[in-house]
Amino acid sequence: MSAISAMAAFSGGLADLIEQVMPNAVAIRGDQGADSWTAGSGFVLDDACHVVTNNHVVDQPDGFTWTAAIHGYPTQPIRILGRDPLTDLAVVELSEPHESALVLRDRPVRLGEFVLALGNPLGDYPESVSVGIVSGLSRQLQAAQHERPLQRLIQTDAAVNPGNSGGPLVDLDGTVVGVNTMIRDDAQGMAFAVPAATVARVVPQLIAEGRVVRSALGIAVHTRDAEVDGRTAKREIVTRVRDADSPFQPGDVVISLAGQGIDGHAALFDLLDAALIGKQTPVEVVRDGKRVAFDVVPGRLEERK
Numbered sequence: 330m331s332a333i334s335a336m337a338a339f340s341g342g343l344a345d346l347i348e349q350v351m352p353n354a355v356a357i358r359g360d361q362g363a364d365s366w367t368a369g370s371g372f373v374l375d376d377a378c379h380v381v382t383n384n385h386v387v388d389q390p391d392g393f394t395w396t397a398a399i400h401g402y403p404t405q406p407i408r409i410l411g412r413d414p415l416t417d418l419a420v421v422e423l424s425e426p427h428e429s430a431l432v433l434r435d436r437p438v439r440l441g442e443f444v445l446a447l448g449n450p451l452g453d454y455p456e457s458v459s460v461g462i463v464s465g466l467s468r469q470l471q472a473a474q475h476e477r478p479l480q481r482l483i484q485t486d487a488a489v490n491p492g493n494s495g496g497p498l499v500d501l502d503g504t505v506v507g508v509n510t511m512i513r514d515d516a517q518g519m520a521f522a523v524p525a526a527t528v529a530r531v532v533p534q535l536i537a538e539g540r541v542v543r544s545a546l547g548i549a550v551h552t553r554d555a556e557v558d559g560r561t562a563k564r565e566i567v568t569r570v571r572d573a574d575s576p577f578q579p580g581d582v583v584i585s586l587a588g589q590g591i592d593g594h595a596a597l598f599d600l601l602d603a604a605l606i607g608k609q610t611p612v613e614v615v616r617d618g619k620r621v622a623f624d625v626v627p628g629r630l631e632e633r634k
Contacts, residue, residue: 331376346499348445350431352399353399354396355357355397356398356449357364357370357371357386357396357495359394359395360393361393366452367494368451369385370492371496372402372496373399373423373429380397380407380421380422381508381532383508384418386419386495388414403427403517403532405423407421407422410539411536411540412495412535413534415543415598417510417511418527419495431499432505433529435529437524437526437606438464438524439463440462440489442462442501443461443462443500443501446461446484446488448489448492450491451490451630462487462560464485468482480595481595482524484521486518489509492545493509495508496508498522510523512613530590534599540584542603542606543630544601545628545629546586547577548568548569548570550567550597552564555582565591567579576624577625579617584615586611587605597630601630609626610624610627611624
């Protein structure tokens with residue numbers, strides 16, 4: 330096959346893929362009076378009218394009227410089912426059934442994979458698509474509207490603009506690898522998406538409960554280099570202890586929780602789910618160069634901030 334034929338085949342396949350996935354891309358709009366509006370994107374997740382988007386898209390004051398536009402369908406009202414600020418994910422519900430949906434990918438992306446970003450850039454260009462590659466893995470970024478840094482983000486050079494937030498990042502099979510969520514304003518071609526694995530963990534809780542319940546240890550931690558067993562690596566260091574009777578001490582290097590090793594913020598936060606609330610939980614730290622083990626009873630995150 331000649332180079333031109335190969336490019337033509339790739340172009341045709343890409344167009345076919347876009348025709349397949351675009352009917353599940355959602356343009357979300359919130360209106361509050363004639364001159365007050367906001368816009369974002371989302372995607373249809375299942376046949377129960379659930380649409381995934383970003384929390385910051387729908388995190389607006391009371392009084393907004395929310396609607397969704399999908400290719401080939403009339404604009405319809407939507408309602409917000411649940412939001413999770415810590416992962417910047419939200420679920421809204423369509424008022425009308427939708428005949429198809431996108432599938433979350435169940436395996437990690439690889440550096441260099443082709444991906445497509447679908448969405449509604451600037452709130453004025455619905456059914457837009459851009460093509461790029463996975464240009465970075467497991468990024469951590471802090472944004473002003475996020476209480477914690479977002480973890481394990483996928484970096485892509487696919488063009489993403491304000492209004493694309495909440496839209497799907499899909500692979501060449503049409504499965505969702507991430508949710509487009511933020512860009513670096515001080516750079517070019519640096520966009521980031523919440524990975525599908527996080528979506529798969531968080532969204533069912535938002536659908537069922539409207540929120541995600543998490544546990545907390547009553548400490549503040551900071552990531553920095555620390556030596557454990559003669560090896561220096563990035564570790565979680567306790568910087569502040571909120572409870573006077575806590576067994577933690579400032580300077581403790583947290584190396585395991587509930588029998589699971591801790592090698593960063595993401596690993597620690599993943600373990601702090603609702604199942605640990607009120608449960609005696611083993612912890613191991615390095616303190617003054619020695620391993621120290623003790624038990625803690627995590628509380629609810631809302632009560633230990």
